[in-house]
Amino acid sequence: xxxxxAGAELDRLVCEKVMGKTYRQMTGFQMQYExxxxxxxxTNIAHAWEVVEHLQAHNPFWQGGDGMxxxxxxxxxxxxxxxxxxxxxxxxxxxxGDDNTSASGETLPLAICRAALAAVSE
Numbered sequence: 001x002x003x004x005x006a007g008a009e010l011d012r013l014v015c016e017k018v019m020g021k022t023y024r025q026m027t028g029f030q031m032q033y034e035x036x037x038x039x040x041x042x043t044n045i046a047h048a049w050e051v052v053e054h055l056q057a058h059n060p061f062w063q064g065g066d067g068m069x070x071x072x073x074x075x076x077x078x079x080x081x082x083x084x085x086x087x088x089x090x091x092x093x094x095x096x097g098d099d100n101t102s103a104s105g106e107t108l109p110l111a112i113c114r115a116a117l118a119a120v121s122e
Contacts, residue, residue, distance in 0.1 A: 006042035006110045014041050018116045019054055041113050048109035051116045052076060055096065078108065 004010045012023040019026065026039040041047040056076075081091035081104050094115035095102040103114030 004114070006105070006107065006113075008040075010042045010110075010113055011038075011040050014051060014113050014116060015039070017120050018051055020058075042110050043107070045109050048112040051112055055116060055119060078111075 092111040096119040101119040105111035
C-alpha cells in the first residue's frame with residue numbers, strides 16, 4: 001500500500017483509513033463551501049499537513065508525544081531521501097515514530113500520505 005502513486009485512489013484511502021471520512025465528504029465540502037479544488041493530500045502540501053495534524057490529535061499512536069521529538073513514538077520526522085541522482089537529492093522520507101511507519105515519496109505530500117497509511121495499518 002505504501003507504493004501507491006499520488007492521485008485519487010491514495011487520497012481516498014487516506015480519507016477513509018486515516019481521517020475517518022469518505023472522500024465524498026472531504027471533496028464535497030471544499031468544492032461547495034470553499035470553492036477550492038478537491039481535497040488531495042497526495043499532491044497538495046496544505047492538505048497533507050491536515051493529515052499530520054489529524055494523526056497528532058486523534059491517533060492513539062501519538063498520545064503523550066509532544067510532536068517535537070520529545071518522545072520517539074510521538075514525533076514525526078521529515079527528511080530528504082538518501083537516494084541521490086545526478087541532478088540532486090530526490091524525494092522525501094516521513095517517519096511517524098518508528099521504522100514500521102516510515103515511507104518515502106517523490107514529493108513531501110506523497111511521502112506523508114504513504115507514512116500515514118503505514119501508521120494506521122500497524
